[in-house]
Amino acid sequence: MDEDEGLAARFEQHRPRLRAVAYRMLGSPADADDAVQDVWLRLSMSDAEQIDNLDGWLTTVVARECLHMLRSRRRRREDPFAAHLSDLVVIPDGNLDPEQEALLADSVSLALLVVLDQLTPAERLAFVLHDMFGLPFEEIAGIVGRSPVAARQLASRARRRVHGAEIPSPDPDLARRRRVVRAFYAAAWTGDFDALVQVLDPDVVLRTDFGAARPPTVVRGAPAVAKQARAPRGGELRPALVNGAIGTLISRDGRPFSVMAFTVAGDRIVRIDVVRDADRVHRAASALLNGTTRTGR
CATH class of the missing domain: 1.20.140.160 (PhyR, sigma-like (SL) domain)
Structure with missing residues (x-):
């Protein structure tokens, strides 16, 4: 050498x-x-x-x-x-290879x-x-x-x-986090308001990022967040890990629409981050569809 x-x-x-x-x-x-x-x-x-x-x-x-x-x-x-x-650091949810495991460990919420x-x-x-x-x-x-x-x-x-900022610490049990998020989507899909409130922490925060063109919106509290939770018409959900959190790429009529990331503590969702910025959403979709491990610029 x-x-x-x-x-x-x-x-x-x-x-x-x-x-x-x-x-x-x-x-x-x-x-x-x-x-x-x-x-x-x-x-x-x-x-x-x-x-x-x-x-x-x-x-x-x-x-x-x-x-x-x-x-x-x-x-x-x-x-x-x-x-x-x-x-966004996006990884297809499922069995992770060593590179994806390393990326998950290195991610920041x-x-x-x-x-x-x-x-x-x-x-x-x-x-x-x-x-x-x-x-x-x-x-x-x-x-x-x-x-x-x-x-x-x-x-x-x-x-x-x-x-x-009181950033919540996620539950280390990935399987438990998946179960909680699945329960959230099941309730959202059927419009079960009471079930949604049950799976949300009383002080849950929903933050939606639209990109540089407009400020983010923030909704606080389980009842207010539950009212916002509705399954999108013509929507398709693709499971993902987003910056280490259980997440989803949502497409409408075949087009990428948003990315969601859920912070779960115990058996409740304490924070939901939604990204509606078109550029980042499309890069996330490309990363998932192509099997890559993260989005580019």
Whole structure:
């Protein structure tokens, strides 16, 4: 093995962690892959023998690349609803192969991504690197160009936003989550209001994302959400895992219409995320129909 092949092999050992960092920073599998590829290009053009701590060097470079990408996004926003829309990570529901298992483990809920997208780039970086990956504030400070005390404050502000959003933790039992969602659809299909209320948490949240053209809508409470739950006419449901949650691609008259993701805790649905943005819905449909494991940009 020559020197270049050896360096490539060492980089591949770090790729999964780098991609996990980049995905949580950017909320997009495709953008995360781009960031990691840029890190490889930087490494291949560097004098790797002079890098004492390769893991630390790679983490710093990918974090700086993600910070640059996040800041570029914010500069491109021209109206209040032109926020970055996180890509959907969609996997056909069923027997998962090793790649799909890895992608499921690496996914981040839509609810958390919504909150992370509301943070400043520096807050998001500090929170992701410290709270999710355990980097010390001394290292984070050098990446964001602040003091360690300021970096700690960034993470603290972000943490308050995340905790204040009260993002529900899903039940770890995937089979139980499937049963609860099936009960929801059975009740919705027959229009059984009482059965719908029974399967919904009293404080359930229904959030519908229409894309950048209009703000999302939010409905709270089991009775209000149950009134919204009606099986679509001419609808076809295709089971999927959406950002780690039990979900469904809904088509109307053969055309992709929406994607739903259910957060289940115990025997109740505590959150429903609906995506009606046409571009992301069509990419999700393409991923499911083609048997791929995620949507692109």
